[in-house]
Each structure stands twice: as structure tokens, then as C-alpha cells.
């Protein structure tokens with residue numbers, strides 16, 4: 001452990017960052033991360049007590065107690081119930097028309113595209129039928145101007161163009177064959193092409209789904225704002241642009257990334273029962289879970305197979321508690337919301353997901369900077385800086401711009417356990433133009449960033465616990481002692497150190513979950529879940545076109561010979 005010479009200031013930072021304050025007395029802190037060297041951290045300038053006091057006070061504003069957590073779980077369950085009964089509630093609880101989850105034996109070659117937030121991915125996926133898959137993909141950043149384009153067409157034309165580029169690059173033979181046929185085939189009825197790729201479209205925004213490949217956009221999130229697209233069928237928007245380019249691609253399935261993650265987790269990690277929840281903690285946040293059809297009280301308009309008695313529900317939990325009954329609300333949360341493109345909406349997401357955590361931190365840091373009594377990121381002279389220099393921030397530092405702190409630096413801060421916090425200090429310099437930050441500046445930054453992230457993880461546990469409780473698995477004698485499997489994906493769970501540990505730690509203090517329940521909840525990363533999941537749903541869609549129920553189609557595939565793209569296409573031709 002750190003040496004006792006450390007000031008109370010330093011030990012405060014350590015406890016605020018690494019160990020669970022609220023529950024430390026009850027459970028051993030599992031997030032503790034001892035420093036690699038048994039050296040003491042250097043004391044830089046004489047510690048400015050006001051920075052210590054201010055930082056403590058900032059950190060305390062992000063505390064979300066065990067009691068708060070338990071209250072929030074109850075409210076989450078209440079809002080889930082409300083969403084299952086009627087439309088227009090804050091938790092949308094959208095039926096997805098997917099009624100079964102796979103078990104890892106499904107086979108075939110499919111295409112998937114994924115419009116999630118920052119990037120657009122195009123992939124082809126070979127499902128090998130033995131819980132493994134091979135994935136080929138390309139990824140492009142979505143140009144910022146397209147996120148707020150005047151018309152939906154501009155964005156969707158760009159997406160279709162990426163699909164074309166992918167086909168040319170990775171499936172050139174097939175693409176050329178298709179072009180040759182199109183140019184040479186002439187028939188009185190015009191050109192007909194059955195050799196189509198079935199494409200699963202992962203569209204990670206709230207959509208009112210009315211069928212497996214049909215759904216209208218409810219609202220944009222994560223900084224997108226193209227009013228022209230709201231209320232339109234996003235599959236049709238994509239298909240229209242694909243058709244304009246004459247591509248051999250049929251948009252066969254529409255999938256939220258959480259549904260994809262749930263599918264992918266079930267495919268790659270089979271158990272007696274499939275995964276119960278797929279969740280994303282990335283740019284945005286959301287979860288999809290398996291609900292009993294009998295609990296779904298609102299009317300369903302599309303066709304679906306009711307043989308499993310279940311349906312996957314896309315909760316759209318980013319909008320949990322927009323009314324702020326239980327969510328924490330600091331002055332920085334208020335400021336962030338006010339200046340966002342969608343004030344009053346996605347209130348849970350704005351406290352939990354990667355797009356927003358850096359901005360909450362930035363607003364807090366700005367307040368600390370504005371305080372004239374606090375020596376933060378500034379030195380009187382080089383003698384008060386442990387690197388014998390003077391700290392200053394460039395006037396053009398992105399700290400002064402909205403969204404100017406990328407959440408990624410929070411991961412760097414949490415992971416840096418070097419005695420001098422030299423990695424974080426270098427990062428502050430290279431990404432935020434804070435020159436020669438002193439040790440205690442970095443400590444303050446790390447403590448506040450840690451508090452923002454810890455609150456996010458505790459809130460994440462609220463949603464996970466509520467869904468596990470809703471499924472009844474913890475008390476169901478049939479699944480006694482079975483692990484309760486949850487697939488997660490997204491930059492926070494992937495890159496933020498101990499994010500999952502902090503979730504588990506919080507699950508332990510939740511009524512109805514407790515130590516025993518938390519042990520059974522297995523949270524595993526389903527990397528590339530949205531691509532693989534979309535392929536799996538495209539596969540289900542193929543079954544539905546043949547009038548086979550989802551469950552039957554999964555069953556059929558499990559016992560059938562490998563399906564390849566060629567056989568899928570030949571099958572189609574034979575059907576005509």
C-alpha cells in the first residue's frame with residue numbers, strides 16, 4: 001500500500017477513486033488496485049487545502065448511496081411495468097418481434113450493417129455452427145454534418161455507398177457476377193435478381209418496430225438530429241438507397257444493438273438457457289431482455305410467433321426516469337442537459353454513457369478552474385510544482401469547449417497507478433493542452449473523474465438488477481444455481497477499468513439480489529455483438545420468409561447441414 005507519509009489529501013483521493021465508499025465497511029473493496037511499486041507518491045507543492053476541500057466536495061456530489069440505488073431499482077421496475085402496458089412512457093419497452101434466442105449451432109453467411117453512434121460498420125459474418133464465427137468488417141466514422149443533415153436521404157445514401165464499397169472490396173467476385181448478370185439479362189418483365197445478400201440492419205436508436213424488417217424512428221439520440229427521418233421506416237430508407245445503387249442486398253432484419261448483443265451472447269456462450277439481457281454501455285446505453293409474452297399488455301400490431309411464450313423487449317432505458325423521480329441531478333447534469341440537442345430526454349443515458357461522462361467531468365473541472373481560491377492547474381512559480389515548472393492551460397484548450405473532454409481520458413486516469421500519475425499528466429498535456437500539471441492537479445482530476453464513472457457504474461447496476469429481478473430467475477426453482485447470463489458491449493465496459501467490478505459490487509447491496517444473487521449474475525463482454533446479432537436475426541428473417549416460426553427455424557438450423565451463402569441464394573432461386 002501507499003506509505004503513511006502520504007497526506008490525508010492523497011489518501012482521500014485514493015479512497016475516493018478506488019474503494020467503494022458506501023459499502024466498504026460491509027464488503028472487501030474489489031476494485032482496489034494496488035500501485036505497482038512500493039514507493040510513496042511525491043508530494044508536489046505544499047498541499048493547497050482548498051483544492052483538497054473542493055475536490056472532496058465535488059466528489060461527494062457524485063455519491064449515489066446504497067439507499068438511492070435501492071430506491072432507483074424499485075422505480076425502474078415500476079417504469080418497466082408501465083412501459084409494458086402502454087405506449088408513450090419514459091421506458092419505451094419496445095417489442096422486437098424476436099421470440100427466441102439462438103444456442104450457438106446456427107450456421108450461414110450473412111451481412112450486417114451497424115449504425116450506432118460514432119461509426120458505421122459493414123460486415124459479413126460466417127456463423128460456423130459451433131458457437132464460433134468469422135467476421136470481416138470495415139468501419140468509417142460518420143461525418144459530423146451527416147448526423148445533423150437536412151434530409152434522411154443524405155445520411156442513408158452515404159450508408160448505402162459504404163455497403164457498395166464493402167461488397168466490391170470483400171465480396172468482389174459475387175459483386176461482379178451480379179453486375180454482369182444485371183447488364184446482360186433481359187426479359188419482358190425486366191431484370192430480377194434472386195442472388196441477394198440478406199442484411200441485418202443494426203440501427204441503435206429508438207424505433208417503433210412493426211415487424212422484423214420494418215420500424216419507424218421515434219427520436220434521435222447521441223447527438224444525431226435529422227427531423228426529416230423521424231416517423232419514417234428506417235429499413236425502407238436504407239433499401240431505397242441500396243436499390244438506387246443496384247446492389248444485390250435485401251434489408252431483411254432491423255435490430256437494435258442491444259438485441260444483437262443479446263443474440264450474440266446467447267450464440268457464443270450457450271448455457272441451459274440463453275442470455276437474459278443484452279446491454280450496451282458505450283456512446284449510448286440501453287438494454288434488451290427476454291420478457292414473458294403474458295406480461296406484455298400493450299397491443300402488438302405486427303406478426304409474431306407465440307410458440308416460445310417469450311419476446312425480446314428493447315427497453316430504451318436511456319430514457320429511464322426522464323421525470324427525475326430518482327436520478328441524481330447535480331448542477332453539472334442540469335447544465336449538460338440544458339445545452340444538449342434533446343433537453344429533458346435520455347436523462348439516464350446522460351448520467352451513464354460514454355458520450356456524456358467526459359462532458360459532466362468537463363463542466364465540473366471548469367467550475368473548479370473558475371474558483372480563484374483554488375490552485376488547480378495553476379502555479380505561483382516553479383517551486384510549488386513537483387516537476388519544477390509552472391502549470392498552465394493553453395487558452396485554446398478543449399476544456400473550454402462543449403464536449404471538449406473525451407471520456408477516454410477517464411479510463412486513462414483510472415488506470416494510471418504510477419506513483420507520480422505520470423501517464424495521466426502526459427495525457428492531460430497531449431489531449432487537453434494542460435502544460436506541466438502538478439501531481440495534486442492530476443490527483444484532483446483523477447478523483448473527480450473516478451467519482452463520475454463510479455456513479456455511472458452504480459446507475460448501470462440499477463438497470464441490470466431491475467431486469468434480473470423482473471425475469472424472476474433469482475427465485476425460480478428451475479434455474480436454481482444456474483448462472484444468469486448477461487451480454488454487454490460498448491467502450492465503457494470494454495475500456496474503463498473496473499466498470500464491471502463496480503457494477504457487481506453494487507449488485508450485492510441491492511434488495512432481492514444480495515451477495516448470493518450477485519454471484520450468479522455473469523456479466524460477459526459480447527464483442528461485435530451488434531454485427532453477429534444482426535446476422536442471427538437476418539437468419540431468423542429468412543426462416544420467417546419461409547413461414548417457419550423463429551423457434552422452429554432455430555431448431556431446423558441446428559439439425560441441418562451447413563448453410564452457406566451459395567446455398568441460401570440457391571434456395572431463394574428455387575423458391576421463386
Ligand code: BGC
Nearest residue numbers: 204205206221280284285286
Ligand atoms: C439508443 C439505443 C441504443 C443505445 C446504445 C441509445 O442512445 O437510444 O437505441 O441501443 O443508445 O447504442
